[in-house]
Amino acid sequence: DAKTTQPNSMESNEEEPVHLPCNHSTISGTDYIHWYRQLPSQGPEYVIHGLTSNVNNRMASLAIAEDRKSSTLILHRATLRDAAVYYCILRDKYSGAGSYQLTFGKGTKLSVIP
Amino acid sequence: EAQVTQNPRYLITVTGKKLTVTCSQNMNHEYMSWYRQDPGLGLRQIYYSMNVEVTDKGDVPEGYKVSRKEKRNFPLILESPSPNQTSLYFCASSLFVPGEQPQHFGDGTRLSIL
Numbered sequence: 769d770a771k772t773t774q775p776n777s778m779e780s781n782e783e784e785p786v787h788l789p790c791n792h793s794t795i796s797g798t799d800y801i802h803w804y805r806q807l808p809s810q811g812p813e814y815v816i817h818g819l820t821s822n823v824n825n826r827m828a829s830l831a832i833a834e835d836r837k838s839s840t841l842i843l844h845r846a847t848l849r850d851a852a853v854y855y856c857i858l859r860d861k862y863s864g865a866g867s868y869q870l871t872f873g874k875g876t877k878l879s880v881i882p
Numbered sequence: 883e884a885q886v887t888q889n890p891r892y893l894i895t896v897t898g899k900k901l902t903v904t905c906s907q908n909m910n911h912e913y914m915s916w917y918r919q920d921p922g923l924g925l926r927q928i929y930y931s932m933n934v935e936v937t938d939k940g941d942v943p944e945g946y947k948v949s950r951k952e953k954r955n956f957p958l959i960l961e962s963p964s965p966n967q968t969s970l971y972f973c974a975s976s977l978f979v980p981g982e983q984p985q986h987f988g989d990g991t992r993l994s995i996l
Contacts, residue, residue, distance in 0.1 A: 811987030869927035
């Protein structure tokens with residue numbers, strides 16, 4: 769899977785929007801952009817994914833640049849429960865035979881200030 | 883509620899005493915896998931299974947065994963645990979095409995091998 773680059777850490781005030789960036793300049797045309805997060809003492813949790821168009825779900829929005837070399841995870845109103853490490857991961861749409869494992873980098877540690 | 887359930891959540895044991903960590907999913911997923919998470923090393927895949935009776939090694943399989951006799955269960959077996967297997971373990975599952983499909987993780991099992 770292609771490599772992603774994320775800031776090590778970010779801070780946000782509670783109830784304000786948060787924009788978490790991810791660079792993936794070597795993304796291929798068939799790579800999905802996935803976001804997961806890991807809260808303290810819990811397993812990774814799927815947040816959202818997309819291919820080319822912006823995506824919204826109940827947890828977040830995903831904004832994908834037109835050239836797909838970067839994306840931004842948007843939490844519309846940060847809560848204390850959103851404090852976690854956020855991982856941006858690329859997954860080939862046509863993952864063939866193989867381990868299908870998710871490759872988690874270091875991610876972005878989001879702190880939410882009350 | 884859709885979930886991946888691991889047991890036990892915590893275990894302290896001694897070198898050489900066989901142990902099994904169970905993993906069960908209720909989403910009829912075909913794909914299941916085990917990861918271990920260690921500080922500074924991120925999540926690494928141990929074993930995975932594409933379907934019943936089909937398993938294969940991930941990146942760090944040494945010292946572990948798995949079995950997939952039923953679709954919902956994927957136990958991780960440590961025949962002779964050693965201290966270097968002290969870690970946080972996660973089970974995950976997804977539908978067959980995980981390039982697009984999200985993976986669902988359990989809450990983790992923290993193993994300490996003395």
